[in-house]
Each structure stands twice: as C-alpha cells, then as structure tokens.
Amino acid sequence: MPIWEYVSAMARAATTSDAWNAVAEPQRRRILTLLRGGERPVNEVARALSIDQPRASKHLRVLREVGLVRVREEGKQRLYALDARGLRPIHEWVGGFERFWSESLARLDVYVRGLAEKEKRR
Template identity: 75%
Template structure:
C-alpha cells in the first residue's frame, strides 16, 4: 500500500484549498469552467481536474448548456463533514481548561496524586 484513496472521499476532496475555493465560489451560482478558472486564477485544465474530483465525490453537478458546461454546487456531501466536526464541539470549548488542568498536574507533579 502507499496512499489511501482520495477521489472517493469527501474529506479528501476538500483537503485541497483550490477545491474549497471552487465550492465557495459556486455558492453564488452555476459557472462554466472557464469562468471558474479565470476567477480563481488557475488554468482551464487545472480547473477541469479539480472539478472532476468534486464531481466524483458528488459535491458538484454539471449540466450542458450549449457549448458550455455549467457546474453547480451540490453541498449535501458536506453534511457529513459538518456533522463529524460537530461531534467535537463540546471539546473545543473545554480544551483550554482541560489542557490547563493537565499542565497543572504536570507542573505540580505529585506522584501520590492523580
């Protein structure tokens, strides 16, 4: 083995900053590839490749519109991400205190305690 799958996993698809940018941009509405590439400062083949990944994991949909191909957002796949990260919500509010507690314990370092 070498590397885990990438193209079949939403978490991996959004690990790439440019792909996240694409998704954000698509919130404003459908766009043809060329326009996306232009607005994000990437080449057309580059945009197409990222869009392919996003399409394969179901985060975008495309439809033909004459000569063009319009890409649109399908954010449903992001829901698992939101829910997974939400599962840690209680922790990022407590993290400070808990870690502080650890540190306290450490600094005081009482073998008999804890």
C-alpha cells in the first residue's frame, strides 16, 4: 500500500482504495447485489458468480478494505455481510446530476441539429 502523500512521481491514483473503484468492477457489483440477500460464506459467493474461490476471496477483500462488506467468523466459514453505508456518498454525488438527465436529451437534440446544419452547409 503506497503512501501517496510522500510519493512525488505518483504513477497511478490508488484504485482499490475507495468505494468508487471497488464498485467499478462488475464482479464486485454482483457480489454486493448478492449480499443484499443476507450474509454468505465465500464458497457460496464463488458458486453464485461462477468464479473460483481465490477470485471471490480477493474481490471480497477489496470490498472489505473499502468498508462495503463485513466479515464474521463462524466455525471454518467466514460470513460476509453487506455494509452499504459507503454507497451513500456515491448515490448523492450522482444524484446531483439527476436534473441533467432530461436536459441532456434536449441538448443532444440541439447538438445533432447543429451537426445536420453543418452538413447542409458543406
């Protein structure tokens, strides 16, 4: 885990370090969706997603590190549970664009019309 603060030539922004990046991975999104149905042991997660166990463990680790998931030990199993609180900031940020969804359509219309004009004038 690099100490970005002290690295002068930062190569790539840390990725798996926040909910945004954790959720950018399709498999991890599927895992979170699965966990809405309640806590699950690793093997079950792996089976549900049709991936091997190491892969499931790794994804779960990322999710755990960014706090989107919690682990509970139960015998030889590890039950992972959803902790959706970290998704809230994302929802709010994206929500700030809600009002632009429809506007975008209108603007796109103008945009396309502009292109058409440009073509005609050629």
